[in-house]
Amino acid sequence: MLTVQTIKEYAYSLGFDTVHITTAQEFPEAKRIIKDRIARGLMDGLPWFTAERADVSCHPDALLPDACSIIALGMVYLTEQPDMPEDGAPRGKISRYAWGDDYHDIIKPRLQQFAAWLQERARDEVGEELATRLFVDTGRMVDRAVAQRAGLGWYGKNTNILTKGWGSWLFLAEIVTNLPLPPDEPLKANCGSCEICLHACPTKALPNPYEVDTPRCISFLTIELRGSIPLELRPLMGNLIFGCDICQEVCPVNKVAERRLGLRPQGELIASAQILRRGKEFHPHPEFQPRPAVGSCPELIPLLSLTEEQFRERFRRSPIKRAKRRGLLRNVCVALGNIGDPQAVPALIGALHDEEALVRGHAAWALGRIGGEEAINALHEACAWEEDAEVQQEIRCALAIEASSKVCKSS
Ligand code: B12
Ligand code: SF4
Ligand code: SF4
Incomplete structure (x- = not known):
């Protein structure tokens, strides 16, 4: 039977670590906020991130006619961090999500397999053709707004989605479908009075809670920006050469997650990397482990x-x-x-x-x-x-x- 339970179990069997469901109703609040951010210049430097895009990305039925449900998925990328060699050579820092294989290449085929399975089951069980659309990062979908409404996690003040088990160290993906499914409830958790990440950001790219000033964010400067890095920001970038994890590394919720994995909050390994998930042992995804050719802190x-x-x-x-x-x-x-x-x-x-x-x-x-x-x-x-x-x-x-x-x- 195609039930929420069987759908979730299948998602886990494909290697997703968390799966929740929300409706395919529009995301009016996300749309308002995105348009406000664009108008205030906070999304400058990403020319493809337009107000028109928000009109589509916040309306699932503009992405899939007759959309009923969204299956919100998360895949954790926490892995063991290799020791930094003490050879005196100047080294750079790569953000954690980029130590291993490209997550788009890892997640996309699993989404395709998931969709094919859903379609086959629907055909066999109710004789219906199911429509699906798949998204991971690059698609016109508001990944974090979906995850929040589906109860997969809550918004941190650094704008990342935080989860109880993994902190924010997970990628988000979705399947939009015309299959009606009972939605999960959003979580009640929030950051409380904590503002650690806002103060830790070296370029002051978090001017207010839940707001990233994209043109100042080191992640933008090192990955997305095609031209020169503004002179005044260069001295604030330290040795970060691809992405930035500072507002995540300082987060107490993430530190708890890292401890559960057997990592010291600073990233130093203390025990075998195993974590309990639904009573089973969780092994970090080998695809996201630091590749020898890339590593976490190359010379x-x-x-x-x-x-x-x-x-x-x-x-x-x-x-x-x-x-x-x-x-x-x-x-x-x-x-x-x-x-x-x-x-x-x-x-x-x-x-x-x-x-x-x-x-x-x-x-x-x-x-x-x-x-x-x-x-x-x-x-x-x-x-x-x-x-x-x-x-x-x-x-x-x-x-x-x-x-x-x-x-x-x-x-
Ligand atoms: C554009 C983009 C960027 C840009 C702009 C970042 C930004 N904050 O928008 C840049 C290049 C800077 C970037 C950087 C990073 N990104 Co990015 N990025 C995206 C992308 C493509 C779109 C994000 C978006 O819609 N931004 C628009 C703004 C307005 O949305 P927002 O910041 O999420 O704002 C929401 C909240 O702030 C909230 N909100 C606003 N006000 C309030 C008030 C209250 C009280 C509350 C509760 C909430 C709230 O509502 C807003 C709308 O939903 C998504 C993938 C996708 N398709 O969604 C990945 C994505 C967000 N990025 C991701 C990652 C991993 C990163 C980095 C960590 C990478 C790195 N290590 O360098 C950094 C983190 C920087 C940061 N602090 O956010 C992941 C986040 C996973 C997670 N756990 O949340 C995503 C989801 C990709 C994925 N599929 O996994 N990113
Ligand atoms: S990713 Fe780095 S630069 Fe961007 S907001 Fe977080 S701490 Fe600031
Ligand atoms: S550091 Fe504090 S304010 Fe920032 S995301 Fe984590 S819990 Fe929230």
Whole structure:
């Protein structure tokens, strides 16, 4: 029989960790909020995120005519974090969701299998053709609003959906269908008076509870932004080279989840990674475990010499491919400038000759931050042959940064 119970059991058998159901009614509050955020410039930098898009994404029946129910799914990506090698090499930090395989590639085929199963069961049992639409992240669906209404989790003030068992360390996905199903209730949980994440954000990208100022968010700057990173934000980005987990790492709900997994809140492994779920042992999804070629904290200097082909090969099944080679190398330059280790100077001088102006400009910035005779001579030399106007501007800025830091050091 096709019941809520059998549907949920099938979702678990496919590897989803949590499954809830909500109606396919519209999401008027999410629509109002999204339009307000767009009008206030908080979604700037994402040109595809338009008010018209919200008109569709907040109306499930615009996505699937006669939609009745939404099956809201979550897949947990908490895994063991490898120890950071203590070899003195400058290292960057990759956000947890990108340590392993690209979640779109992992979740999409399971959604397709789920939909095929639902359709087959409906055909066999009631002789009806069931309609379904599948969404994971990229689709026109408000993933978090669905999860909240389905009782899968609640909105954290950092805007991520928090769950009792896993914190916010889970991906969200949905199946919209014309099959009528009894909905689950939203949870009553909330963040209470906690505001830890708002204060922890290094770029002040959480100006108010439940609001992300996208153009300031390091996740946006390192993944979505195609051009130059604003000068004033670069020093605040530390060694983050792909995504940002700071507002999640500091969250007490997440710390509890990490402890349950056998991780110390700082990410250090203390025991075998097992967690109890519905009385069974949960093993972290192997697909999300750090891949040797990607890892969680790669050495930065070798990344600067990656060719386009090597980049494609190294990050083939990883979410990092989204940043493209030029975006990743841009981020690596910023991280090296922030770490300030002079052993990066020769590689950064090499990057002044990169084929991408974006990389050359950010390499110049990093050299200005690190300073020293070798870096400054290279910047002066580059000034003489660099033809790109923006890179020229970066070099002049870098030389000014170096000069002003000398004044600061001598006074
Ligand atoms: C655009 C986008 C981004 C943008 C903009 C972020 C943003 N907050 O909108 C950028 C690139 C910055 C980004 C970053 C990240 N993202 Co993103 N992103 C999306 C995407 C595609 C759309 C999000 C959206 O609709 N934003 C519009 C705004 C207005 O919505 P919102 O911020 O969720 O706002 C809601 C709440 O704030 C709430 N709300 C507002 N006011 C109030 C008041 C009260 C009292 C309450 C209770 C609620 C409430 O209602 C709003 C509308 O639903 C979704 C996938 C999807 N299709 O939905 C993934 C998604 C949200 N991202 C995800 C992830 C994992 C991340 C990162 C953690 C990645 C990383 N490690 O770097 C960061 C987290 C940054 C952050 N603090 O949010 C996951 C989140 C999973 C989860 N557990 O919640 C999603 C759902 C992808 C997925 N399918 O798993 N992301
Ligand atoms: S992901 Fe990082 S930059 Fe973005 S809001 Fe959270 S802490 Fe701030
Ligand atoms: S840190 Fe506090 S305010 Fe922020 S999401 Fe977690 S519980 Fe909510």
